[in-house]
Amino acid sequence: MRRARRQSKYGAVRTGGYDSRGEAARAAELRTLQEAGEISELREQVPVVVSPDGCKRITLRADFTYIENGREVVEDFKGFETPEFKLKWKLLRWKRPEAVLRISRRARGGFVVEDAA
Numbered sequence: 001m002r003r004a005r006r007q008s009k010y011g012a013v014r015t016g017g018y019d020s021r022g023e024a025a026r027a028a029e030l031r032t033l034q035e036a037g038e039i040s041e042l043r044e045q046v047p048v049v050v051s052p053d054g055c056k057r058i059t060l061r062a063d064f065t066y067i068e069n070g071r072e073v074v075e076d077f078k079g080f081e082t083p084e085f086k087l088k089w090k091l092l093r094w095k096r097p098e099a100v101l102r103i104s105r106r107a108r109g110g111f112v113v114e115d116a117a
Contacts, residue, residue, distance in 0.1 A: 022106040023063060023077040029111065030064055030075075039073075042066040048074065050091035060088040068100070075102040075113070089116065 018024035027044060034042045046065045051058035064075040074092065078085065081103075093101060093116065101116035 020077070020079060022079060022111075025106075026077050026104050026111055027064070030066065034066070039066045039068045046074075048092060048096075050088055050095050052091075052095075058088065058091060060085075060092055071100050072096075072098070073100045073102060075104055077104045079106065 018027060030039065030042055033039045043065045044063065046062045047059050048062050048065075049057060050060050060076075062074045063077045064073075066073050066075075074096070076085075076089075089101070089103075092099075102113055103116055104111050104113045106112075
């Protein structure tokens with residue numbers, strides 16, 4: 001007997017193996033950009049260690065990583081930023097200052113993609 005899946009705490013609906021419809025749509029858009037040659041080396045659900053050396057291992061699972069204009073981009077799709085995510089994002093900024101960090105959100109008719117400050 002299968003048990004019914006619990007609804008996400010924030011109301012996200014899993015779609016095609018992604019955590020939300022918005023993340024699935026963003027993945028499709030990034031695949032299109034890769035096919036057009038604007039980005040390369042697109043990877044999904046990439047675990048990134050963000051903890052300082054010598055500390056307990058802390059991992060952020062980035063929704064997408066890719067290369068754009070020769071620079072690594074780490075992108076996370078967010079409907080809602082939790083305190084845990086904010087802390088891990090700060091650690092990632094500290095650990096990998098050379099990477100471009102982006103947060104994408106659903107917006108009317110598309111996405112809002114912001115470089116993290």
